[in-house]
Amino acid sequence: PLPDRDRALGPSHQQDQSVYEERHLRYISPLGKGNFGSVELCRYDPLGDNTGELIAVKKLQPNKQSNLEDFQKEINTIRSLHCDYIVKYRGVCYSMGRLSMSLVMEYLPYGSLIRYLEKNRQHVNNRRMLLFASQICKGLEYLQSMRYVHRDLAARNILVASDTLVKIADFGLTKIIPFDKEYYRVTHPGESPIFWYAPESITESKFSHKSDVWSFGVVLHELFSYCEHNCNPKRLYMQEIGNDMQGLSISMHLVDILKDNWRLPAPPICPPRIYSMMTMCWGYSAEERPTFSTLGDQIETSIQD
Numbered sequence: 001p002l003p004d005r006d007r008a009l010g011p012s013h014q015q016d017q018s019v020y021e022e023r024h025l026r027y028i029s030p031l032g033k034g035n036f037g038s039v040e041l042c043r044y045d046p047l048g049d050n051t052g053e054l055i056a057v058k059k060l061q062p063n064k065q066s067n068l069e070d071f072q073k074e075i076n077t078i079r080s081l082h083c084d085y086i087v088k089y090r091g092v093c094y095s096m097g098r099l100s101m102s103l104v105m106e107y108l109p110y111g112s113l114i115r116y117l118e119k120n121r122q123h124v125n126n127r128r129m130l131l132f133a134s135q136i137c138k139g140l141e142y143l144q145s146m147r148y149v150h151r152d153l154a155a156r157n158i159l160v161a162s163d164t165l166v167k168i169a170d171f172g173l174t175k176i177i178p179f180d181k182e183y184y185r186v187t188h189p190g191e192s193p194i195f196w197y198a199p200e201s202i203t204e205s206k207f208s209h210k211s212d213v214w215s216f217g218v219v220l221h222e223l224f225s226y227c228e229h230n231c232n233p234k235r236l237y238m239q240e241i242g243n244d245m246q247g248l249s250i251s252m253h254l255v256d257i258l259k260d261n262w263r264l265p266a267p268p269i270c271p272p273r274i275y276s277m278m279t280m281c282w283g284y285s286a287e288e289r290p291t292f293s294t295l296g297d298q299i300e301t302s303i304q305d
């Protein structure tokens with residue numbers, strides 16, 4: 001049979017674990033909004049006695065019809081992923097007579113990693129940070145084994161399931177690398193998070209597992225900066241680029257300083273071995289960068305020490 005992700009998502013093939021009926025969906029509160037649409041906390045309560053499970057429901061922006069295709073791709077992607085370090089797909093919910101659909105996922109109560117670290121900074125030590133880093137690394141290793149490139153790796157897209165478990169959350173930009181290529185070239189970059197992008201992604205819109213490795217290095221930087229607002233990657237890069245913008249676009253300035261070998265500075269109190277791991281992820285050419293399995297081993301070694 002076709003591998004999971006190659007089967008078309010369609011109402012006629014009831015291969016989804018479950019289709020959620022809108023009439024049993026109880027809206028509770030908003031979780032987040034973005035150009036992607038919105039994510040809401042709901043309770044699926046078919047018995048109507050408040051014993052149903054809490055779920056996170058991602059709805060598409062109603063007006064953006066073009067996104068429906070992307071949304072279907074995102075649903076196909078997340079449906080095909082089965083990994084402890086990736087947020088779990090639960091099913092879909094059709095409403096308005098199959099006119100619109102929502103993506104139903106498991107609900108992770110602690111929210112985004114950024115907010116979690118801001119709130120719990122005082123009792124998250126380096127060991128726990130390394131545990132989170134190794135979980136994200138394992139999630140990415142799994143994604144790579146499925147030939148997916150995430151393309152939007154950042155602490156804001158990592159969710160916290162518990163004090164000892166984080167998961168990769170957002171697959172809106174994830175693409176499958178064609179079987180005969182090493183990279184995916186994007187035609188419409190959209191709003192690119194360039195401060196998390198590898199140089200070749202900025203200059204050539206090329207995305208590969210190695211460009212995800214670059215972004216993982218930036219996530220390591222965010223982790224060991226405790227997602228401090230005043231030392232987030234965008235702020236640090238903009239300080240270095242300076243405000244003397246001679247008309248060059250920000251992304252060209254960014255590529256210039258990366259070519260000159262400037263890199264994000266070591267976060268305060270970051271173990272030297274971790275910072276050297278980040279700088280390896282930031283090898284200018286993709287070949288220089290380590291693989292996720294090498295990074296995973298190095299992180300495991302650091303945890304043992």
Ligand SMILES: Cc1cnc(Nc2cc(F)c(C3CCN(C)CC3)c(F)c2)nc1Nc1ccc(F)c(N2CCCS2(=O)=O)c1
Nearest residue numbers: 031032033039056105106107108109110111112157169170
């Ligand atoms: C699939 C999923 C599962 N569980 C959860 N739990 C969750 C639990 C929470 F308390 C919160 C917050 C915590 C802070 N207070 C004020 C509001 C609720 C929260 F934001 C999330 N959220 C999920 N998705 C999600 C939600 C929201 C998002 F903005 C984004 N994204 C944004 C960038 C791309 S994104 O799609 O990753 C994904």
